[in-house]
Amino acid sequence: MATLKQVAAHADVSVQTVSNALNAPHRLKPDTLRRVTRSIELLNYKPNRNARSLRTSAVELIGYCVPSWPHGQTHLVMDQFLHALCTAAERTGRHILLFTAPTGIDGMPVYDDLHARRLVDGFVLSQTETHDPRHGWLKEQRIPFVSFGRVWKETTQPGPYVDVDGAAGCATAVRHLYETGRRRIAFLSWPRTSGLAEDRLAGWRTTCKELELPTKDLAIRCPEDMIDEGARATAKLLDAGLEAGTPVDGIVAISDILALGALRELTARGLTAGVEVGVTGFDDSPLASVVSPALTSVRQPIDRIATELIALLTDSPAPADPATGGTERLLQPELVIRGSSAPG
Amino acid sequence: MATLKQVAAHADVSVQTVSNALNAPHRLKPDTLRRVTRSIELLNYKPNRNARSLRTSAVELIGYCVPSWPHGQTHLVMDQFLHALCTAAERTGRHILLFTAPTGIDGMPVYDDLHARRLVDGFVLSQTETHDPRHGWLKEQRIPFVSFGRVWKETTQPGPYVDVDGAAGCATAVRHLYETGRRRIAFLSWPRTSGLAEDRLAGWRTTCKELELPTKDLAIRCPEDMIDEGARATAKLLDAGLEAGTPVDGIVAISDILALGALRELTARGLTAGVEVGVTGFDDSPLASVVSPALTSVRQPIDRIATELIALLTDSPAPADPATGGTERLLQPELVIRGSSAPG
DNA sequence: CGGATTGTTTTTAACGTTCAAAATGCTGTG
DNA sequence: CACAGCATTTTGAACGTTAAAAACAATCCG
Known part of the structure; x- marks a missing residue:
C-alpha cells in the first residue's frame, strides 16, 4: 500500500x-x-484515514444507534432511512457507524465512549421519545448530535432537529378524504403518551373542525401498533356508526399497520376500501403498495430528512441565517394517493 | 481529553x-x-482509536453495504439482521460501518477504496446473487470478507460463508403440514434465476416425494415477491384443485409476503387458513405474528448467523478443525408454528 | 558469589498524515 | 542591483498509540 x-x-x-x-x-x-x-x-x-484522523482529530464517521424493537414491531421504512442516511453522509465524504445501546439515559455511556475514543464525530438520533433524555445529556457533554424527531413537551429543543409535520400530513389526508366525498372521518391513533401521536391527532381534529366535520367519538387509541388492533378499532367505529345511523366513511390511520387492520376489517364485512370507506395510512411503507386495494398513505420525505440531518450535524455551527432557518427543520410530508381512498 | x-x-x-x-x-x-x-x-x-489503528493497522470496523431495493420490495428482517450483526461485532470490540455501492461488479471500486483507505478491515456481504462476482473479486484482491449466503452454481465457494439450509426449512414445513393431515401441498416460489429459490423448492419437492405426496403442477413461480402475486398463484392452485376434484390443502410459500397473499385469497373465498388449508411462510418477519390468523413461518437463526459471520471474518484464519467446520457454516432454520397451519 | 533466568519497566522508533513556520524562487520596483 | 512582496516548496514537529529492544531488578542455582 x-x-x-x-x-x-x-x-x-x-x-x-x-x-x-x-x-x-x-x-x-x-x-x-x-x-x-x-x-x-x-x-x-x-x-490512510487513520493517520489523517489522528492528525486532524476528525474521523468523518457519524454514529447511529440501531433501534431494537419490542417484539412484533418493526420500523418498516428503516432500511429506506438507513440507505438515505448513508447516501447523504457519503455526499459529504462521511460514513455511518452503527452501534447498539440501551434505550434512554442508560445508553449514554455508550455514546460518550464512542465519542471519547474518537470512533465518531457525532450522532444522529432517531426514535425520539416524548421526554427523551438523550438530547439534553449530549448537549451538556458537548457531543455533537442532531435528532430526527422533536423532543415533545419541552419548552426548548435541546439541539438541532429535523422533523416531519405530522399534523400537516394528517390534515392533508383529511382534506383528501373530504374532497372525495367523505363526511364522517375517523382517526386511528396510538396511546396518549406519544408526542408524535398527539401531533398527528391534532392535525386530524383541527382540519375536521375547519371543514365542520364531526370528531366526537371518532378518535380511537389502539394500545399497540398491530394489524389486529387496527381491525378491532375499525370494527368498533363501524358498529357505532351503524347503530347511530351515521356510518363512518373515512378512516385516517396514524400508521400503515393500523390502516392495514382497517382494510382487513372492511374486507371481512364485505365493504371495499375506496368505495364505501376511504382509508389512509402513514409512512408509505413497502406494504402500502403491495396490498390490494393499495393503501393511500402519507409519505415522509426520507431523502430530504437524511440530507438535512447530515447538513445540520456537519455544517459550520448554526448559520443564523433566517433563510435556511437555524438548526430546526420541519419538513412537509406528501400524500400518496392509491386505491384505498379513491378507486379507479 | x-x-x-x-x-x-x-x-x-x-x-x-x-x-x-x-x-x-x-x-x-x-x-x-x-x-x-x-x-x-x-x-x-x-x-484514542485512531492512534491505535494507525500503529496496529487494524481499525476494528466491518463494512456492510446497505442494500437498495427494487421499489416495493423490502427486506422485512433487515433491521433484525443489522441489530444482530452489530451486537455480534460489538462482542468482539468491533463495529459496523455502513456504505452504499452500485450492485454487482460495478460496486467493487467502492469496496477497494474503503479497504485501501483503512476505513474497514473487511466486509460482510449479503444479498448474494446467483453468480455474484463480488466474492471472487474480493478474494483476488485479498480483501477479507465473509458472505451471508452461498454463491450458487459455482463448483467452489470463493470464500467463507454462512447460510441457512433453505431446503431443510421447507422440508420441515412440508412435514409439519403432513403431520397436521395435509395431503396435497403446493409450493409458491420465485423465478428460476434464484439459487435460493431452487434450494427451497428442492426441499419441498424431495420431502413430498419422500412422503409420497403429489408435486405435479403444485409448484408455482411468482414473478415478483408481492402479496398480489401470492394471491393470484393461490387462486390458480385452488381453482385447479377444484376442477380436478383434488383440492389443495397445504401451501408452503417461499416468503412471508407470498404467504400473506395466500392468506388473503383464502379469506376472500371464505376459507380459513389453518382449517381448510394450512399455510406456511418463510423468514418469520414481523408481519407473520401480526396478521390473523398468525402465520406459521420458517425462522432463520439471525443471531446465530450474525455471530458466525463475525467469527468467520475475524477469527484467526481458518482453523482447519473439522469440529467447527472450516469456513463454511450451514445453519438450520426453525419452524415457528402459528394459527395459519394449526388452529387453536 | 557469579552468572543465568525470569519478571517488570523504560527507551526508542515507528505508524502516515497535517500544521506552522521557514526556506526558496520569482517578479517587479525604485 | 537591492529588496519588498508574493507564490511555491520544504522542514520540523506533532497527533496518540504500540512493537521491539534495551535496561533494570529480583530470583535461582551451582
Whole structure:
C-alpha cells in the first residue's frame, strides 16, 4: 500500500507537497500538480484515514444507534432511512457507524465512549421519545448530535432537529378524504403518551373542525401498533356508526399497520376500501403498495430528512441565517394517493 | 481529553506501562497495575482509536453495504439482521460501518477504496446473487470478507460463508403440514434465476416425494415477491384443485409476503387458513405474528448467523478443525408454528 | 558469589498524515 | 542591483498509540 512518502519520492517532491496536492491543489504550480497527480494515480495511492484522523482529530464517521424493537414491531421504512442516511453522509465524504445501546439515559455511556475514543464525530438520533433524555445529556457533554424527531413537551429543543409535520400530513389526508366525498372521518391513533401521536391527532381534529366535520367519538387509541388492533378499532367505529345511523366513511390511520387492520376489517364485512370507506395510512411503507386495494398513505420525505440531518450535524455551527432557518427543520410530508381512498 | 502521556505522568510510570496495563495487564506488577488503573479511572482516560489503528493497522470496523431495493420490495428482517450483526461485532470490540455501492461488479471500486483507505478491515456481504462476482473479486484482491449466503452454481465457494439450509426449512414445513393431515401441498416460489429459490423448492419437492405426496403442477413461480402475486398463484392452485376434484390443502410459500397473499385469497373465498388449508411462510418477519390468523413461518437463526459471520471474518484464519467446520457454516432454520397451519 | 533466568519497566522508533513556520524562487520596483 | 512582496516548496514537529529492544531488578542455582 503506497504512502505519501512513496508518492513524494516518485514525483520527486516533498511529502507535504503531495499532501497539498490532495487537500489544497491551488497552492501548487500547475506543472507540479500534474506531476504529483500522475504519481498518485500510478501508484494507486489512497490516503490512510487513520493517520489523517489522528492528525486532524476528525474521523468523518457519524454514529447511529440501531433501534431494537419490542417484539412484533418493526420500523418498516428503516432500511429506506438507513440507505438515505448513508447516501447523504457519503455526499459529504462521511460514513455511518452503527452501534447498539440501551434505550434512554442508560445508553449514554455508550455514546460518550464512542465519542471519547474518537470512533465518531457525532450522532444522529432517531426514535425520539416524548421526554427523551438523550438530547439534553449530549448537549451538556458537548457531543455533537442532531435528532430526527422533536423532543415533545419541552419548552426548548435541546439541539438541532429535523422533523416531519405530522399534523400537516394528517390534515392533508383529511382534506383528501373530504374532497372525495367523505363526511364522517375517523382517526386511528396510538396511546396518549406519544408526542408524535398527539401531533398527528391534532392535525386530524383541527382540519375536521375547519371543514365542520364531526370528531366526537371518532378518535380511537389502539394500545399497540398491530394489524389486529387496527381491525378491532375499525370494527368498533363501524358498529357505532351503524347503530347511530351515521356510518363512518373515512378512516385516517396514524400508521400503515393500523390502516392495514382497517382494510382487513372492511374486507371481512364485505365493504371495499375506496368505495364505501376511504382509508389512509402513514409512512408509505413497502406494504402500502403491495396490498390490494393499495393503501393511500402519507409519505415522509426520507431523502430530504437524511440530507438535512447530515447538513445540520456537519455544517459550520448554526448559520443564523433566517433563510435556511437555524438548526430546526420541519419538513412537509406528501400524500400518496392509491386505491384505498379513491378507486379507479 | 486525557492521553496516555497524562495518565503516565499521573501514575508516575512510563507511557508504555499504561499501554500495557490496558493491553497486557499480566505483565504488570499487581501493585503497579492497581496504581495505573486508578489513574486511568481518575482521569477518565479512553484510548484514542485512531492512534491505535494507525500503529496496529487494524481499525476494528466491518463494512456492510446497505442494500437498495427494487421499489416495493423490502427486506422485512433487515433491521433484525443489522441489530444482530452489530451486537455480534460489538462482542468482539468491533463495529459496523455502513456504505452504499452500485450492485454487482460495478460496486467493487467502492469496496477497494474503503479497504485501501483503512476505513474497514473487511466486509460482510449479503444479498448474494446467483453468480455474484463480488466474492471472487474480493478474494483476488485479498480483501477479507465473509458472505451471508452461498454463491450458487459455482463448483467452489470463493470464500467463507454462512447460510441457512433453505431446503431443510421447507422440508420441515412440508412435514409439519403432513403431520397436521395435509395431503396435497403446493409450493409458491420465485423465478428460476434464484439459487435460493431452487434450494427451497428442492426441499419441498424431495420431502413430498419422500412422503409420497403429489408435486405435479403444485409448484408455482411468482414473478415478483408481492402479496398480489401470492394471491393470484393461490387462486390458480385452488381453482385447479377444484376442477380436478383434488383440492389443495397445504401451501408452503417461499416468503412471508407470498404467504400473506395466500392468506388473503383464502379469506376472500371464505376459507380459513389453518382449517381448510394450512399455510406456511418463510423468514418469520414481523408481519407473520401480526396478521390473523398468525402465520406459521420458517425462522432463520439471525443471531446465530450474525455471530458466525463475525467469527468467520475475524477469527484467526481458518482453523482447519473439522469440529467447527472450516469456513463454511450451514445453519438450520426453525419452524415457528402459528394459527395459519394449526388452529387453536 | 557469579552468572543465568525470569519478571517488570523504560527507551526508542515507528505508524502516515497535517500544521506552522521557514526556506526558496520569482517578479517587479525604485 | 537591492529588496519588498508574493507564490511555491520544504522542514520540523506533532497527533496518540504500540512493537521491539534495551535496561533494570529480583530470583535461582551451582
